[in-house]
Amino acid sequence: MREIFDAIQKSAKRIKKAIDVKDFGYSESENSSGETQLQLDIKCDMIIEEEFSRIASINTIASEEKEEAMHFHADAPYFIAYDPLDGSSLIDVNLSVGTIFGIYKGGFGAENMVASCYIVYGPRVEIVFAENKVKLYLLQGDEFEYVKEIKLGEKGKLNAPGGTQQNWLPYHKELVDSFFKEGYRLRYSGGMVPDLHQILLKGGGLFSYPATSDKPEGKLRKLFEVFPFAYIYKKAGGEAIDGQNDLLELTCKHVHDTSPCFFGSKYEINRVKDVYANN
Ligand code: F6P
Numbered sequence: 153m154r155e156i157f158d159a160i161q162k163s164a165k166r167i168k169k170a171i172d173v174k175d176f177g178y179s180e181s182e183n184s185s186g187e188t189q190l191q192l193d194i195k196c197d198m199i200i201e202e203e204f205s206r207i208a209s210i211n212t213i214a215s216e217e218k219e220e221a222m223h224f225h226a227d228a229p230y231f232i233a234y235d236p237l238d239g240s241s242l243i244d245v246n247l248s249v250g251t252i253f254g255i256y257k258g259g260f261g262a263e264n265m266v267a268s269c270y271i272v273y274g275p276r277v278e279i280v281f282a283e284n285k286v287k288l289y290l291l292q293g294d295e296f297e298y299v300k301e302i303k304l305g306e307k308g309k310l311n312a313p314g315g316t317q318q319n320w321l322p323y324h325k326e327l328v329d330s331f332f333k334e335g336y337r338l339r340y341s342g343g344m345v346p347d348l349h350q351i352l353l354k355g356g357g358l359f360s361y362p363a364t365s366d367k368p369e370g371k372l373r374k375l376f377e378v379f380p381f382a383y384i385y386k387k388a389g390g391e392a393i394d395g396q397n398d399l400l401e402l403t404c405k406h407v408h409d410t411s412p413c414f415f416g417s418k419y420e421i422n423r424v425k426d427v428y429a430n431n
Contacts, residue, residue, distance in 0.1 A: 153255075153267060156210070156230065157281060159203040160253060161289075161296050164271045164279060166199045167236075167251060168291070171243065171273055192243065193217055196236035196251065204232060214260065214407045216376045221260075221407060231256040231264070233375035233407070239343030248274035250345025254380040260407070262400040268380035272349050280349070286388045288353075304390040307419035308356025311336040312347045315371065319364035323431040327424065331358060344372065348381055348415060352388060356417030358424070362395070363412040370394075370412035374404045378413045391421035395428035 170192060197217040204210050204224070211228040214221040216235040233254045242249055255267040267283045277291035280302065289296040313328045320328070332338070336357065341347055344359075351357040361372050372378050382392035382399035392399040392415045402411055414424045 153283065155207050156204075156232070156255065156267075157269075159200075159207055160269055160271070160279065160281075163200045163203045163251070164273075164277060164291070164296070165294070166203075167196045167271070168273055168277050170195050170199065171249070190237075190240050190243070193237050193240050200234055200236055200251070212260075214375060216373060216408075219408075229257050230266075231258070231260050233260060233380075235373070235376040238345050238377065239341075242341065242343050247341050247343060248272055248346035248349075249343055250349070252345060252376055252380050254375055254383070260375055261404055262374075262379045262382070262402055265379055265383050265400065268383040270345050270349070270380065270384070272345050274346060278349075280352070280384060282384045282387045284387070286352075286384055302352055302388050304352065304385070304388045304417045305355040306417055308351060308354065308358070308417050309336055310339045310351050310354055310357030312338075312340045312351060312357065312359040314340070314344075314347075314359070314361035315364045315367070319366045320362065321365070321431075323427055324360075324362045327427045328360070330423070331420070344377055344381070348385075351416065352384070356390070356420070358414065358416040358420035360414045360424070361412065362414075367410070370410045372410055372413055374402065374409045374411050375407060378411050379404075381415055382413070385415045390415065390417045393421055393425065395424065 209228050210230050212221050212223050212231045214233040235252045239249045251271040253269045256264040257266045269281045272278045279289040286302040288299040290299050311331045385392045394412050
């Protein structure tokens with residue numbers, strides 16, 4: 153695991169440099185999720201692939217930017233799914249973006265998850281790595297330095313509701329509104345990494361990306377986005393569900409499967425469970 157964390161740190165520094173260029177132009181292609189790829193998405197994917205290809209303990213990698221998984225060492229234990237540049241459509245307006253890694257042992261699937269990690273490229277570059285504990289690291293000069301352990305409170309103050317409101321189910325809208333009526337503040341940038349990072353570091357709240365009329369299975373990808381953040385939130389003392397079920401109990405048939413998802417502290421997630429159980 154040490155060498156995987158080292159490779160992630162090297163990737164973070166290289167991706168930060170790749171982001172800091174004037175022309176990150178659009179490519180002609182779409183990724184496996186049907187989004188237009190930036191040349192920058194492809195470059196970040198190549199950086200991570202290159203760093204991971206040097207590591208003997210990695211069996212297979214799967215990238216959000218590639219249709220199929222890529223096999224390295226047949227007898228090695230680790231399978232890593234990653235989204236090289238999540239929220240990359242926010243790059244041109246200079247909002248924060250991130251990279252997400254789900255680290256699995258013996259095969260892809262929530263039941264095999266042994267660690268997860270994300271990098272935030274904002275005014276500062278930070279890494280959150282979760283194995284048994286959730287730890288925050290900050291890039292200082294050319295090295296990442298440990299900052300602190302992250303723990304969620306029982307209840308927060310922030311509400312980050314994803315998806316297009318006109319496609320929300322009526323009871324989901326009531327749920328979101330009920331938090332605002334209770335005094336929760338809206339915090340939603342459209343980047344999953346900075347939005348979930350903010351809730352984690354401010355002690356709690358709710359991030360939701362529900363089933364919608366146009367996307368009944370949600371938008372966010374299980375292996376690259378949903379499972380890694382579910383692992384981090386649960387290890388930090390919070391909860392992560394699809395409305396009813398623990399996200400880490402869901403199965404995953406295909407590398408690019410999606411799921412509705414709710415991440416938060418215990419208080420907010422209990423409210424979600426109540427509302428979804430009665431609808
Ligand atoms: O997966 C891509 C992504 O950009 C996430 O980072 C983000 O949380 C989500 O999509 C935003 O989607 P929407 O604009 O539909 O709320």
